[in-house]
Amino acid sequence: MKPRPFDYLRPDTVEEALAALAEYGDDARILAGGQSLVPMLNLRLVEAAALIDISQIAALDVIRDFGEAIEIGAAVTQNKLLVWPQLAQKLPFLAAALPYVGHFQTRNKGTVCGSIAHADPSSELPLALALLGGEVVLKSQRGERVLAAQDFHKDMLTTTRVADEMITAVRFPAANSAANGEGRGIAFREVARRHGDFAIIAVAALVEDKNTVRLGVGGMSGRPMVRRIASGKTADAIGEVIADWADELEGYEDLHASAAMRRDLFRNLGPRVIEEAMR
Amino acid sequence: MRRHKRSERVRVSLNLNGRKLAAAAEPRTLLCDFLRYALGATGTHVGCEHGVCGACTVLIDGVATRSCLTLAVQAEGREVKTVESLAGADGALNPLQQAFRDNHALQCGFCTPGILMSFTDYLARNPHASEAEIRDVLSGHLCRCTGYAGIVAAIKQAARK
């Protein structure tokens, strides 16, 4: 299928991009990697009077190490981050999760911020943002706002970005930073029908300290959910806590899984992911 | 800032397989359609138009990219390489192509150009790729004919060289 007609703009600077957004407002879409957007345009599932192509804005194609946090610009592709030499050391969770994001070919163009903006409920990067306590930097001609994950991701494919705003970067706390606690233990598992598919559920754990693990899950509700779990308890007790949380979240039904199956997947995987993170 | 109205006929100029070419396109024209119909490079095939099957994969500045998810205007000024760039001037198959032939890695051949271009990129980055790495990259392509075994064997052969 072929997309509907649209105007095409390719700003060279962030300022130009924001001016274009102010001009078109809700009718424009930001085109970064296009791996999520262009299929929807081809299938005529979304409207776009204009595409604002930010993929060539040099200022956005940067990974910045601020010590406590790593900032990833909106034009940085997933593969560019995957080969960043500091990734394993500074963002070990992303090092574990990124290979599951799509395929080599889509990661060549798909961006880290683009995936976060797309807000698929089970996808890995929004889960990473929630688990690590990251932030989204939004800019418009009116100024800048920085939102925490849970203030940005609201529901399935729904964020609090307003029409004249664009994501210019996301920030993740670095592994050795205070925000992430002492431990570096991380674990990630997802269940998908095929390699590279959107996950049915994705479960992630981050050890905060001897007694606390942060557990995150995507694919149980409209957005990733994170809770602290007391890890000093028995395996059975941890299992019960997770089982209760699964019931609370309920899960949802789609072509590939029933809500009941999602709950069971979470009950099965949650304890295992915690155990792996703690090893 | 480059800007084109939807009804504009944009002159898109790019370097295709070593030759500078240009033709007209709308802003919404997909790169795969531009390559095939405007530039006559029909070696790149279209299988799904939503980025899953991989048949349309080309190289843009050396990077494997789904041409069905790329606009022609985005290729302006870039170096685009398609399957037609692989063989020698006399038609001699390059080592990757020859490995495909040696290992019966194609039957109908429709998905093949995209796979060749994916691995032209990947093997340039990782010349001695392991089987696991090959399978991981190959999972971004759908093939209905071969069952994939011949393709894996072919790429392993090319990676060993």
Place this chain on the structure above:
Amino acid sequence: MTGQLGKSTGKPILRKEDPALLSGRGRYADDLPIPTGTLHAHVIRSPHAFAEIVRINAGKARAQDGVWAVITGEDVRKLSDPFMAAVKTLVQQWTLAVERVRYVGEPVALVVAESRYLAEDAAELVTVDYKPLDPVIDPLEACKSSAPLLHPQTRTNEISVREFRYGDPAGAFARADRRIAMTVPFPRLSFTPIECYVVVAQHNPAENSYDVLANFQGPFSMHPVMARALRVAGPKLRLRIPPDSGGSFGIKLSVFPYIVLIALAARITGRPVKWTEDRIEHLVAASSGPNRVTQIEAAVNKDGRILGLRLDQLEDYGAFLRAPMPGPLYRMHGAVTGAYDIENVEVKNRVVLTNKMPASLIRGFGGPQLYLALERLMHRIAVELKLDPLDVIRRNLIPAQKFPYRTAAGALYDSGDYARALDIALGDGRLADLKRRREQARAHGRIYGIGFAAVVEPAMSNMGYLSTLMTAQAREKAGPKNGAVSMARVTIDPLGAITVTADVTVQGQSHETVLAQIVAAELGLSPEEIEVVLELDTAKDQWSIAAGTYSSRFASGTAVAAHMAAVQMRDKLKAVGAKQLNILPDDVELAGGKIRSRSNPDNALPFGRVAGTSHWSPVMLPESMAPALSETAVWTPPELEPPASDDRINTSLTYGFIFDMCGIEIDPVTYQVRVDRYVSMHDAGRIMNPMIAEGQIRGAFVQGIAAALYEEFTYNEEGAFLSGTFADYLVPTVAEVPEVEILHYASPSPFTPLGAKGLAEGNCMSTPAAIANAIADALGAKEIILPATPRRIHALMQKASA
């Protein structure tokens, strides 16, 4: 005869097709040049599963710049006749919906414009007023008298019911120790080639003739169906097939309604019209294998010997029964007892229509549906009688000494030694290894199962098989239908170069290479020197209704014809050469590019010189010999007789044998099925090219895994189609494909001069059954619904623990 063949067949030579395909120089339908002024079409499709078409409002669309036409069902009804179908019913189908829509995705209107992009824009301006009706989706529901009627002219959706009885099934069931029954559904899926349909049509008003290029793949029995629909005589519909196509797997039969549609569009607009199907359309409306519900019952003795078999096969063909359906229900008919020696059989075949896309041929062609039922039953017999499944299989296998074996329903199995093939597959420690894996897994509390499947793979259809659908009296009135014609031609050019044409189309099975091998072997040349041209053109090539590539007809059909034509040419050239070498024809041999005396090899001439004689100096030909410019062979195997008056029918020419065994493990954490070990034994008679054979088997294996674990066309109760993109319809990638160990055993077919049997569909038939049996073994479950998705495994495990 086969000795000559061994010279270059039976060896894995490189393919002739590859250099062009690898260099992006394939010539697929969408690549070929089109006339200037060609317009582009886009199909508007129904969003409803069942509805009346109240009104189509196309005014705004037609007024758009660049839009030439918006064609509707009413236009089509005026200009064309409904399609002929195999079953005589009052159901009428045109190429666009007329009065009603009956499945989501059904073509409702066609926009023709200067570009595909424009046509899609204009399509969004067309509004259709529908009055939705209650659809019926489930085949069992559709059989009820309370179900909505798909076609008001029929009294029921169950439009064909036929019963067959062979031997004495009542007696067998009466005297058996036990009766074991199951209901086995088979899902709806397709094998979605990566290239979709393409049609380019032109109309010549002076002659009222059509010229169409399309990646249609046969059978060409559909040609008269298309011509009749267009209201022209056959020669006025020139159908040309491009040199390459991106796979078919039976699915590119169903491009035929679109050929008629685009041809009409060319006539209406007065311009050539091109249509390229996209993936979204292909998934919702191109074609699908039929889903089936089989009630199967065996009359067995305590030792597992089957005395009688009963099948009730309810097959769901969607909204219309298009020709040549219900093929899958009858193609296997002669082989309905599979690999087993069962004399007493009762079969009831029922065809039902529902509000889903019309089903048609896909690879496997009725075999997957039959064997899932039969092999699940074999496993179930073992479970209920507390026997080893292998003992049950062995006890019932057709013994080697009975070949050629006539089955109860009339198939003539050409050759086989099933027990021996089994022993080889189980040997070398393979079965022991599988059992050990299961034992160890279970000892550690893991969920592991072993499954088997024994399958007879028919190839090269007897074109009369579909007439079994009619009663004997009706067949008598209509006249006998039978046989299968394969044709090939070997031609010599002035310099002695050889060209081969044949009645197959290209889909990737390496026909070009194999035909070159076969002809080269007879003429003493190398395959590189043989030119093979397979761009079928109904106006200029020889073809019959059997032409095309489907039903694995190449190895047992066209390859044989090519061999015959090559032998004919060889013998003529021997006569020509004998005269020029001044020796007797018996002493002539063709070898190494020369024609020479066998007893005195120095007495030789270059092949090209002798071969060119017919062009340059026909006076030098032996007396009474016509110039040897071109030799055509037509191969009609005598074994393919029409159905007998007692409804016995030899549905295919050759019958291969496959025995699969596998071990699977179910992950209780993720509910995923992992194939731990898979062995597949194939007896396909004589293998012409081992490399190509293995490629075909591996391709079919992945499609079998897909049917077992991944692919399904899902509809909800309202008939909405839920598998609409490649993100929803799950084609396996390399990561989903388990390793398979392929073994071979050869019992050559005595019915084909090459001894080869068609192979290529086998694992589509065997793999779903083997995996289903392994899952049944792992979970101790009876009802295994395929595909065995994690969702279904989860539900099974929940039920079991409840």
